[in-house]
Amino acid sequence: MGKVLDFPVHRSAHPARAICTRPAGKTGELIEAKEFSSAVFLLAQSFVAVYESLPRAAVLFATQQRWLLCHAALSDYFRAVRRVGAGLTRRGLGNLTQHYGIASRNTAYAFFDEALQYNFIRPVAGSRGGPSDQVGPTQLMLSMLIHWYNLHFQALDLIDGGGRAARFLVEPERMLILIEPLAAHALLSCREVRSPGPLHAIFAFAEAGRFLVDRLIAGIDPEDLGRQDRLLTNVSSISHLVQSFGLSQAYVRRKLSAAESIGGVGWSGRRGRSQIWISRGFYEGYARAHARQLCILDDAFAEASSVLASSPVKSAAIFDS
Numbered sequence: 001m002g003k004v005l006d007f008p009v010h011r012s013a014h015p016a017r018a019i020c021t022r023p024a025g026k027t028g029e030l031i032e033a034k035e036f037s038s039a040v041f042l043l044a045q046s047f048v049a050v051y052e053s054l055p056r057a058a059v060l061f062a063t064q065q066r067w068l069l070c071h072a073a074l075s076d077y078f079r080a081v082r083r084v085g086a087g088l089t090r091r092g093l094g095n096l097t098q099h100y101g102i103a104s105r106n107t108a109y110a111f112f113d114e115a116l117q118y119n120f121i122r123p124v125a126g127s128r129g130g131p132s133d134q135v136g137p138t139q140l141m142l143s144m145l146i147h148w149y150n151l152h153f154q155a156l157d158l159i160d161g162g163g164r165a166a167r168f169l170v171e172p173e174r175m176l177i178l179i180e181p182l183a184a185h186a187l188l189s190c191r192e193v194r195s196p197g198p199l200h201a202i203f204a205f206a207e208a209g210r211f212l213v214d215r216l217i218a219g220i221d222p223e224d225l226g227r228q229d230r231l232l233t234n235v236s237s238i239s240h241l242v243q244s245f246g247l248s249q250a251y252v253r254r255k256l257s258a259a260e261s262i263g264g265v266g267w268s269g270r271r272g273r274s275q276i277w278i279s280r281g282f283y284e285g286y287a288r289a290h291a292r293q294l295c296i297l298d299d300a301f302a303e304a305s306s307v308l309a310s311s312p313v314k315s316a317a318i319f320d321s
Contacts, residue, residue: 030159030291037225039294040153040287044217044295046151046278050144057144060120062211064204065231068102068188069093069111073121074145075184076172077136078177086124100188115141137165146172149179152297155290164301171308176305179297185297193292195287195292199264206255208245215244216278230277232267238272 030036051058061067076096077088090112097108104108112135115121119134149172153164168175187193196204204210219233235241241252256276259265264282268275 002197003021027288027291027294030295033159035159036289037156038055038289039045040290041218041222042158042218043290044150044214044286045315047061047214048244050107051146051208051214054144056118056244057120057140058211060115060141060144060210061148061206063206064194064210065107066105067210068100068194069097069108069295071180071184071187072096072100072102073112074137074141075181075188078180079258080134082177082181083205088121089134102188104192138228141318142176145176147154149176149297152294153301156231156294156298156301161218162170164298167305167306168301175301176302179300182303183297183300184302187293190292190296193289196289198262199259199279199282200289202255202258202264207251208247209255211240212247212252213286215241216276217283219276220278225283229312231266231280231306232268232275232285235276310319 029277051062059066060070072092073088073096076092079085080087090109093112094105094108102108103111112121116244117140120141122138124134124136126253146169150165150168153168156162156304157165195201200213204215216233216235219235220231221234224231230259238249238256240254241247242249256265261283265276265278267273268277
């Protein structure tokens with residue numbers, strides 16, 4: 001499935017639509033927090049662990065485009081659930097990706113068909129499999145989504161001592177119905193989230209690229225952050241990355257060479273046989289992207305909690321058996 005869904009990037013025809021909904025100052029405050037770097041490493045290490053333990057499921061989040069398509073599809077599904085509707089349609093996903101400028105309609109249809117084939121989504125009761133029939137996420141997909149949100153809420157809690165993760169896990173089904181449409185709209189509408197800088201773009205739209213970046217960040221010694229411009233990782237061979245992510249050596253070499261050509265990565269000694277370093281700019285770009293996402297998710301959590309407190313949402317049968 002990973003190779004089939006590695007589509008080219010489709011740029012929005014409406015760039016003015018892609019604006020971040022969170023003030024930049026709030027992101028800066030988060031980055032300045034004492035425990036922010038610890039939260040960044042928590043996320044990087046956790047994402048690598050997810051890929052290593054569930055590579056087939058993690059492929060849905062392995063590239064920037066798939067990650068965006070997943071949020072578009074799931075947000076539409078949960079909106080339908082809240083309206084007491086049945087779910088997502090193939091045509092509906094195509095329309096949504098056009099609205100946000102995520103991908104071509106054909107790319108959205110191919111993503112939908114592959115997700116159905118690999119049992120990440122399945123027809124809801126009464127559907128016959130046609131383009132207008134409705135689908136919903138399977139237990140595997142929903143479990144991945146819950147885990148994804150839980151990791152981010154843990155990161156936020158680490159920064160400010162809050163209790164979001166515990167609150168979320170009390171009733172994740174009800175929280176998802178509210179949180180996912182709110183968070184997905186903000187993520188899909190934020191230019192800085194959707195379009196990473198040149199270093200991250202090298203990896204973000206490539207096969208398993210998001211996890212390659214996570215692995216490099218996870219391999220940094222946190223003690224180096226305050227004193228070095230070149231941050232050594234514990235990755236010392238291309239074969240290590242190849243084995244971890246099931247990619248070809250030629251493919252990984254091309255990506256590292258592209259990042260090296262603009263000063264993002266390098267070798268501390270003999271090329272291919274020594275520790276890889278990443279630039280401080282590489283780390284800071286990664287950290288800023290996570291700060292923006294964490295701000296968006298914090299807002300969505302706060303709004304969903306407020307809604308549930310004032311007018312509890314009935315838990316729909318959103319989980320497949």
